[in-house]
Amino acid sequence: MPELPEVETVRRGLAPAMEGARISAVTTRRADLRFPLPLDLARSLTGRTITSIGRRAKYLLIETEGAPLLISHLGMSGSFRIEQMEGAITPGQFHHARGKDEKHDHVVFDLKHADGRGYRVVYNDPRRFGFMLFADEERMHPMLSALGVEPTGNAFDGAMLADLLRGKNTPLKSALLDQRLIAGLGNIYVSEALWRAGISPLRTAGSIVPKRVAAGSRPDRLAQAIRAVIAEAIEAGGSSLRDHRQADGSLGYFQHSFAVYDREGQPCQHPECKGTVQRIVQAGRSTFYCSQCQR
DNA sequence: ACATAGACCTGTTGGC
DNA sequence: TGCCAACAGGTCTATG
Numbered sequence: 001m002p003e004l005p006e007v008e009t010v011r012r013g014l015a016p017a018m019e020g021a022r023i024s025a026v027t028t029r030r031a032d033l034r035f036p037l038p039l040d041l042a043r044s045l046t047g048r049t050i051t052s053i054g055r056r057a058k059y060l061l062i063e064t065e066g067a068p069l070l071i072s073h074l075g076m077s078g079s080f081r082i083e084q085m086e087g088a089i090t091p092g093q094f095h096h097a098r099g100k101d102e103k104h105d106h107v108v109f110d111l112k113h114a115d116g117r118g119y120r121v122v123y124n125d126p127r128r129f130g131f132m133l134f135a136d137e138e139r140m141h142p143m144l145s146a147l148g149v150e151p152t153g154n155a156f157d158g159a160m161l162a163d164l165l166r167g168k169n170t171p172l173k174s175a176l177l178d179q180r181l182i183a184g185l186g187n188i189y190v191s192e193a194l195w196r197a198g199i200s201p202l203r204t205a206g207s208i209v210p211k212r213v214a215a216g217s218r219p220d221r222l223a224q225a226i227r228a229v230i231a232e233a234i235e236a237g238g239s240s241l242r243d244h245r246q247a248d249g250s251l252g253y254f255q256h257s258f259a260v261y262d263r264e265g266q267p268c269q270h271p272e273c274k275g276t277v278q279r280i281v282q283a284g285r286s287t288f289y290c291s292q293c294q295r
Numbered sequence: 296a297c298a299t300a301g302a303c304c305t306g307t308t309g310g311c
Numbered sequence: 312t313g314c315c316a317a318c319a320g321g322t323c324t325a326t327g
Contacts, residue, residue, distance in 0.1 A: 002320060003321090006320070034322090034323090058321080075322085076319070076320060077304085077306085125304095127304045127306080128303080128304055128305080129303070129321060129322080130321090143322095169297080171298095174297095186321070187320060188320060189320095242320080244320070283298080283300095284299075284300070
């Protein structure tokens with residue numbers, strides 16, 4: 001499912017329910033997702049107060065007072081949903097209104113706020129490519145420390161992108177998916193950004209780097225296209241093709257704005273272009289592009 | 296260093 | 312209608 005915009009959408013949905021809440025219970029319904037869940041997941045988190053819900057690339061970062069940083073990745077099909085308990089929790093009350101358990105609900109966080117609000121936050125993941133891990137004491141983890149630049153950051157521009165791609169013979173599409181270079185892009189937004197920038201996914205990464213990276217050069221256009229498509233997708237609540245839902249259950253709608261992704265055979269949307277959207281396979285994954293205007 | 300293929304899983308879709 | 316292959320937003324591993 002989720003690339004950076006979808007994960008950011010989930011983060012924004014979870015934050016109001018989770019930040020400031022005390023974790024009253026953690027329930028695991030199975031011992032593993034993609035990797036074994038930490039054996040001490042419930043023991044370490046129960047009783048802790050959540051201080052912030054962050055994001056790095058496609059990872060959610062759940063920070064508490066006292067426990068190690070919890071890293072959560074949604075894989076292809078992971079989602080969180082928030083169930084609100086009815087009314088304030090009173091002593092002795094044990095029966096809370098809540099949704100039914102669903103298939104593939106794997107981890108449940110019971111949360112209580114000081115003002116009496118109570119929530120269940122449920123992690124559901126049919127394919128179980130997602131995972132949850134604790135980072136070590138330095139709040140780092142090999143999976144985080146290897147990540148490249150955040151494409152939403154201020155430093156990400158044409159010059160930086162050119163530096164990342166220079167000299168690489170790998171296809172541009174593959175380089176843009178490499179999380180060690182740029183962290184957070186996935187299959188959808190790479191295709192969309194390349195179409196916006198008018199650059200072929202088949203070019204080698206290094207071949208788009210000119211001697212001088214001026215405004216309007218390929219790396220400059222591509223960096224701007226990446227920034228724009230990511231920002232627009234976040235604004236739209238992400239793209240809901242199959243699995244992605246915001247934490248409140250609503251769908252994202254950026255899929256309606258796709259120019260090429262999942263649009264094989266449709267006319268290219270560039271005004272003067274007579275081309276048709278092609279689907280090809282690169283490194284085992286679909287790429288969508290217009291061979292007329294993407295060179 | 297780099298390219299490709301396979302692995303992990305379940306669910307949905309499209310063609311016959 | 313049923314069956315089965317292909318495919319899906321990710322990323323790690325093995326192999327050349």
